Amino acid sequence: MALVALENVEAGYGGAPILKGINMEVDASDIGVIVGPNGAGKSTALKSIFGLLKVSSGAVKFKGEDVTNSLPDKLVYKGLSFVPQEHNVFTSMSVNENLEMGAFIRKDDFSDTIASVYDMFPPLKEKRNQPAGELSGGQRQMVAMGRALMSQPSLLLLDEPSAGLSPRYMLEIFEQIVKINSSGVGILMVEQNARQALAFASKGFVLANGQNKFSGTGRELLDDPEVAKSFLGG
């Protein structure tokens, strides 16, 4: 049984559907990467899983359970976590408070989870009492990912984690994503830097026009001449 599965999902923002029946499956051991041209519905696919927009037909299943159109704050309790592309930190709150907010649903002692986030992103530890709004773009992305990990999710949804980052930070973030995955957290992410992301993806999904175009392992997609020609810029 897949960790998360989209079955013929149609979804949109009220008007014409943006997703026109897409299928995806990701396991706990997977790093799934969604790529495709602008307006293909990549972010929409993530948001439809997390209940941030209405799924008009089809089903989203998490650990076998139908969670179609569940409320986001309820999905956090089930083990999903989402890092939006923009506005993904509480700018007026300190780094430490951002992490605490990620652990809002937890009633137990989460100090060791905070420690592990600081181990993962050492620059954050020095800036723990600084408002997150004062950090650089790369460090904000670390705060955003750290916040999402605080609830100890089994599936992490990332919307363009490398957007706006320098190549150095991009590689650092990607490295951490691989590490998070190896600790048993399934990953499903949307990425513009398709080549770099597919290189470490165990599953790749090429979307275009709200539909699945190609699916396979990251390697298969990178080696497929048609994918390379149409979607990876030759």
Added chain:
Amino acid sequence: MNELIFFVNKVLVSGMVLGSIYALGAVGITLIFGILRFAHFAHGDMMTLGAFITFILTVLAASLGIVAPVPMAILVLPLAMVLAAGMALAIDKGFYAPLRARGAKPVILLIASIGVTLMIQGLIRLFSGVSSRSFYADTPKQIFRIDMSAIGATRPIVITEPQLWMVVLTIVAVLALHFFLTRSRLGKGMRAMADNADLAQVSGINTQLVVRVTWIIAGSLAALAGTMLALDVTLKPDLAFNIILPIFAAAIVGGLGHSYGAIAGGFLVGFAETMSVFNWAVLLRPFKETLPEWIPNDLSIVPTEYKLTVAFTILIIVLLVKPTGLFKGVSS
């Protein structure tokens, strides 16, 4: 020296009292704006309603023969605050929550709150009439006169018992709010929701619960401020409606959505008002002999009747110089 004492009484004591009331009202408005993103126009009337609840409880307690070393209003205040919080929750559930559920824009909620204003005032007039009432109908207001003969003044510093309570309770309320917002999980969740409501929901913060807590805090602080105001002057149906505009000015001056800003804004507007209507010529009187003739006898910045303009002047200046308010607020 008497002139200086006059200044302390007219500007510092009055400013402190006015500032406390503005601050407590503005905190409620700023919290509601931060969480629900609309200007709660009916907040003044929630303050009046709170004062009336206190008044009714005071009468009830007196008729039961309860005696206390503190004024009865202070004794029943905690219960009145609880009841007022319940009222605030009921008003939200009855009028604002259904609109939010339909995705109403902030301006619709603002209009609805004007409706709530009219309704609360109407209900109060219906049940208690339009007359003013005093908490001190039976017992006289205790007045503290601090003797200042040590510095050569014949006049004392005058502070009434309710004014003293007001300052103390405002400090307690502000400290309690500070610790709630910075130490407790729910308080931090509230700040998170005011900062970024979408991300708060994505983090699993129970936004419905945060909304309820916001009303509880805003409602109980409104009852506190309303009661204090009624103790200082008299209780009437448009008690706090008359000061809702300076309270809004205080909240905006401090940066909407920013609790500390609202407190600072409240005291700023309060002191500015008392300083503007103060006749500064009084302070020059001891030097009358040595000063030139042309200095007029009235040096107040604005006449008392135009006190309301002070809040707006400050508001306009702050918006021109620092549009986000003294503290960085959230934008709508």
